[in-house]
Amino acid sequence: MEKYSLRTGLREQTILKEAFFTPPFKLVEVRENKKNPLLEVMVMSSSPGMLNNDTYDISIEVIPNSYLNLQTQAYQRIYVSEGGTNQVMNVKVGEKAYFSHVPHPVVPHAGAKYYAENIIHLTKSSTLLWGEILTCGRKFMEGNEEFTFKKHHSLTKVYVDNELVFKDNLYVEPLKINIKDLGLYESYTHQGSLFFLAPDTDISERIELIYSSLENVEGIDFGISKIRDNAYLLRILGNGGEKLFKIFSKIRKEEDGLINARETELCKQN
Amino acid sequence: MTSNSPKEMSANSLLNILHIADPTLPIGGFSHSNGLETYVQQRIVKDADSAQLFIESMLKNNYKYNDSLTLRLAHEYASAHQMEELFGLDNEISALKSPREVREGSVKLGTRILKIYSQLITNELVTEFFNKVKAKEISGHYAVVYGLITSILGVDLSSSVNSFYYNAAVSMVTNAVKLVPLGQIDGQRILYGLHPLINLLTEETLVLDKAMLGVCNPALDIKCMQHERLYSRLYMS
Numbered sequence: 001m002e003k004y005s006l007r008t009g010l011r012e013q014t015i016l017k018e019a020f021f022t023p024p025f026k027l028v029e030v031r032e033n034k035k036n037p038l039l040e041v042m043v044m045s046s047s048p049g050m051l052n053n054d055t056y057d058i059s060i061e062v063i064p065n066s067y068l069n070l071q072t073q074a075y076q077r078i079y080v081s082e083g084g085t086n087q088v089m090n091v092k093v094g095e096k097a098y099f100s101h102v103p104h105p106v107v108p109h110a111g112a113k114y115y116a117e118n119i120i121h122l123t124k125s126s127t128l129l130w131g132e133i134l135t136c137g138r139k140f141m142e143g144n145e146e147f148t149f150k151k152h153h154s155l156t157k158v159y160v161d162n163e164l165v166f167k168d169n170l171y172v173e174p175l176k177i178n179i180k181d182l183g184l185y186e187s188y189t190h191q192g193s194l195f196f197l198a199p200d201t202d203i204s205e206r207i208e209l210i211y212s213s214l215e216n217v218e219g220i221d222f223g224i225s226k227i228r229d230n231a232y233l234l235r236i237l238g239n240g241g242e243k244l245f246k247i248f249s250k251i252r253k254e255e256d257g258l259i260n261a262r263e264t265e266l267c268k269q270n
Numbered sequence: 271m272t273s274n275s276p277k278e279m280s281a282n283s284l285l286n287i288l289h290i291a292d293p294t295l296p297i298g299g300f301s302h303s304n305g306l307e308t309y310v311q312q313r314i315v316k317d318a319d320s321a322q323l324f325i326e327s328m329l330k331n332n333y334k335y336n337d338s339l340t341l342r343l344a345h346e347y348a349s350a351h352q353m354e355e356l357f358g359l360d361n362e363i364s365a366l367k368s369p370r371e372v373r374e375g376s377v378k379l380g381t382r383i384l385k386i387y388s389q390l391i392t393n394e395l396v397t398e399f400f401n402k403v404k405a406k407e408i409s410g411h412y413a414v415v416y417g418l419i420t421s422i423l424g425v426d427l428s429s430s431v432n433s434f435y436y437n438a439a440v441s442m443v444t445n446a447v448k449l450v451p452l453g454q455i456d457g458q459r460i461l462y463g464l465h466p467l468i469n470l471l472t473e474e475t476l477v478l479d480k481a482m483l484g485v486c487n488p489a490l491d492i493k494c495m496q497h498e499r500l501y502s503r504l505y506m507s
Binding site: 153155157158163164165166167168169170171177181182183184185186188191193211221222223224225226227233235236237 | 305309314315323324327328331332335361362365366368369370371481482483484485486487488489490491492493494495496498499
């Protein structure tokens with residue numbers, strides 16, 4: 001089993017209090033502006049992807065009043081393996097804490113089997129931005145591997161004070177379904193979901209901003225809807241991982257920026 | 271509600287199925303298109319062939335993993351008097367239905383059918399469920415209530431699931447006839463042709479792994495979300 005876990009700490013800004021990792025992982029602080037309150041950590045991996053029945057065990061704790069953005073370094077490739085690959089990610093975001101995570105797209109190679117479970121526990125005052133992008137496999141390589149993976153199952157559950165508020169069950173078994181069916185992928189090959197929840201926020205304003213920024217983007221189909229008064233879900237279909245990743249990353253950087261700006265403003269006032 | 275001979279029981283059960291699966295049950299089923307209106311406005315569903323493909327895909331990719339599996343679990347929980355599991359299922363459905371109008375539509379139909387049956391039959395499970403809805407501890411989703419009521423009425427699981435698929439198919443065909451529009455006989459031809467698929471899906475739903483509950487149909491979710499912004503709309507979803 002391959003592991004990494006981290007826990008934030010607090011001084012004048014959020015710090016990386018505890019970081020534990022086993023090969024192939026490495027956790028590195030990548031905060032661009034050293035004065036920023038938001039801690040930015042990158043997960044680096046010396047492995048080309050998930051292989052040999054890998055089981056990734058990930059655990060993140062964002063303590064109360066701290067802010068964390070967790071980044072990935074590259075696309076996550078899933079290789080063919082006998083027993084399939086698994087990932088379990090447990091996230092705990094404390095009171096008035098912030099966590100954003102928009103990992104690179106997942107690329108399941110021909111024959112790949114993957115199961116992931118993401119369990120996220122929030123409090124009523126936590127903020128979460130969570131993204132997930134799945135590609136069809138190595139589409140542009142010789143001998144097009146589009147939808148030649150065996151099975152991809154990714155389950156995400158978000159709880160607020162132990163109440164389930166959002167569940168996403170992404171399950172694709174290309175051999176057993178017609179991917180082009182109405183309602184599934186239709187004419188697209190890539191899909192992404194972005195979930196955001198913030199306390200005491202009227203989410204409509206963000207929904208309108210995102211809608212108008214994507215309205216005229218070509219080559220995608222998207223929808224955004226209110227999950228609760230303070231939460232939205234954005235779903236996108238497209239034909240390339242980079243485009244979806246850029247769209248999600250832009251939203252992520254804006255939310256990260258708001259956290260940095262808000263905290264700097266608070267410091268000035270004090 | 272009491273019947274003694276098996277013969278009376280099965281006759282009762284058939285009428286019970288026809289009653290709850292009746293598309294004219296006054297719960298407002300026809301004011302929800304669940305995405306079809308967007309597909310028609312975008313000219314993706316535009317004739318009998320594309321309407322049929324849409325309905326077939328909805329049944330096998332969406333209903334099977336979502337409302338039909340929900341109904342099966344609800345029927346099983348209600349039959350075993352596992353009310354906590356039933357309440358948990360209802361909350362899980364709220365968390366799974368991400369397009370707002372679809373979530374709200376499911377609750378509208380569910381609470382209306384609950385109101386009707388709570389006045390037709392006296393049953394403590396229905397009362398307990400209804401009280402939870404009134405207390406806003408659960409929402410009361412259509413498929414959950416359908417499972418609960420059919421279980422109480424003594425409708426066997428297989429017939430309950432079968433009738434639910436049929437009800438979904440009738441609703442979609444009726445909406446397609448109005449929206450596309452299609453001729454009445456086109457609609458009936460599609461519906462009649464769906465019988466084998468509905469029977470096959472019923473069998474598959476009965477043995478489906480619970481972990482498949484709520485499998486996402488990304489394009490459908492997107493069209494349902496886009497429905498919120500359609501300029502002119504006849505339907506609530």
